[in-house]
Amino acid sequence: MKLAPLVGIALAAAPVAADPLRLRADALATTASPAGLLVLEADGALRSGMSAEAVVWMAGDRTSGEGASGDVLVIAVQAQTKTGFARGKVGRFVSSLGALRPVHVDGGALRLRLPKRFDAEVFAGMPVSPAGFIDGRSWDWIAGGRVARRLGDYGSVGVGYAQRRDAGRLATEELGLDAGAAIDKRHDLGARLAYDLVTPGLAEVGVSASRRTGGVRTELYARHRSPSHLLPATSLFSVIGDVPSQRAGTVITWRAAPRLDLIADLAARRVDDEYGEELVGRARLRLDPRGASVVGGELRRSGGGLSAWTGVRALARIALPHAFAIATELELVIPDEDRGRGGVWPWGLVATTWERSDWQAAVAVEASASPEYRHRIDALFQLSRRWSVK
């Protein structure tokens, strides 16, 4: 019942809409639990420069015995000035500021475009927790800001800061540096760095640069991450040390033929004193000019100690007459070490879908064997409907 006012607010926006108001309802039922999930989504422009968006969900799980549950994922009103000088939003949304980690908040955000190609962004609010939207909660808050200088058409260099308190206690204090730019038509790069200020140390660093020549795109990337610095400082596990992991590699995407894409992702990683390889090869072939029917395959090798495994995957989507399609995905994972979890973990899904104008329906069967289940078969039913209201 706590959702009723929010659904009311979302629906009340309908008569005010000048531009199309979009509504969408998605229902998913599975035999796994058995469980059902209903998602209602609405968005539209209230007037020029002002828009609103809301997503609410309701779920029922017969096995949990808790009855129906539901919550709001997004409910936000956004507004911007005619020239784009200022842009703000209030409500429940995901705030993402430069290199700082994205955070789901109930609050507000404001972005200003300043002279000399400078931008300033601030946000503040209460971090969202699954059961804490309307129920009583302790005084948690998060606030942050970022100042950036735009480079060229699409790039910028920025510095951000955020602080989070859980029940009044300092949980996160982070400094982020980010940079990205399209150097020219063929080259672009991106980099981010997050520094933990509570337990001083690097939380995350990433660099990526790519070059595009003809049908080939080559990307080089490297990343460093310290898991202990990603935990809230209020967690006991944030005090047991700092063993970072690193990964570096290259991704090559090649349009080998007009309908054939080949992707190779070759990387090496280090975790503590353990080294491993991460190799992925992927191919995708469109069977018609518009890509309505596609077949693909993937090979993957993830090496290094107890977590090593090899996998193969086959995918296909075949368009059929009368707006029907068949989609299938098969995966086979072979861990290097059995350890009593089974030597092969197969997974497969076969779906029949139908899509016409604003309706979409799908029926699927999912089968798998895993460390958790010796064998398991589930059926899934999905129904979607979209409306556009002028």
Next chain:
Amino acid sequence: MKRAVGALLCVALVACAGILGLTRPASTQFPHRAHVIAGVTCTKCHQGVEAGGPGLHLPDDASCLTCHAKPHDTRSCLGCHVPPGRIEALVEAKQHLIFDHAKHLKGEAQGNCMRCHVGVADGDARMRPVMATCFKCHGEAQSARKCDGCHKDLAEDGSLPQSHLAHDGNWVRDHGMRAASSGDLCETCHKQSFCADCHGQTVPTLTSRRRLADPFSASAHRAGFSARHSLEARADPGACATCHQPDKCIACHTAKQVAGDTRATPHPRGWVGLTSAENLHGREARRDPAACASCHGGAGEKLCVQCHAVGGVGGTPHPPGWSSRQPLSAMPCRLCHPIGAR
């Protein structure tokens, strides 16, 4: 033998050429440049374009026959002299874009089509202007990220950028690195629900994102991820914590009896013991503390404190040189450091 293999390969290549979409572009490319050099004006073929309107303003056979008196074929001219898919792309562009030729020809272009269709001068491969050409005059729309001046509904039509920020390679993994400095650009296409689907804390995944019809759609948790998630997490420590709160795992782990107040344990032998060789848990916890916190967070931390509190048999869990700005009276320090103990 070599000849036979070679011939077989040639036959196979020819057979595959159709499937791979290999065609001879030169034969189907319309020679715009040659027509311009011959003095044919744009509006002679694209009749009515100066008046604007909803049509595509493509030449029909009759307009071609005003000059080409002897067609070599009875088929429609555009059926062969336009690359496959080009007209469909034009129809799609017309559906998704707000554009009026009449307004542009009367305005800055002053009747000069080549002001925007610069491809005519370069050759004939790309006739439709790229966005950078639009921004030569509409620079303010770019700086203000006002896409709705040209794009009817960017969030819905599914357009992808073609050059930088192209969503190829391993975009799910790399998007954070690329989006860090271009957040406002991302917002021009992606609604909040798109970000909240993964980064939101109140629902595991949106039904709309469970694309049963499209197994090729990008996702962080593809196919049999639930079976291999422990391998993935171990190979990339901290990866889960970049999106998920550590306590997000415990409900599922408790239900599956791999954590909480159950006898089942996911830990191997020698996890906790009296000698260092039997104490695997310390090393593993340092590698990925978030994995421990996913089950032993909150009240579960007391399990650790039993041995690792000041004076306890487990000794200090801190590494040499460890420091924090937290006072001892704050969480989590006070769990192990009672008032007065250091």
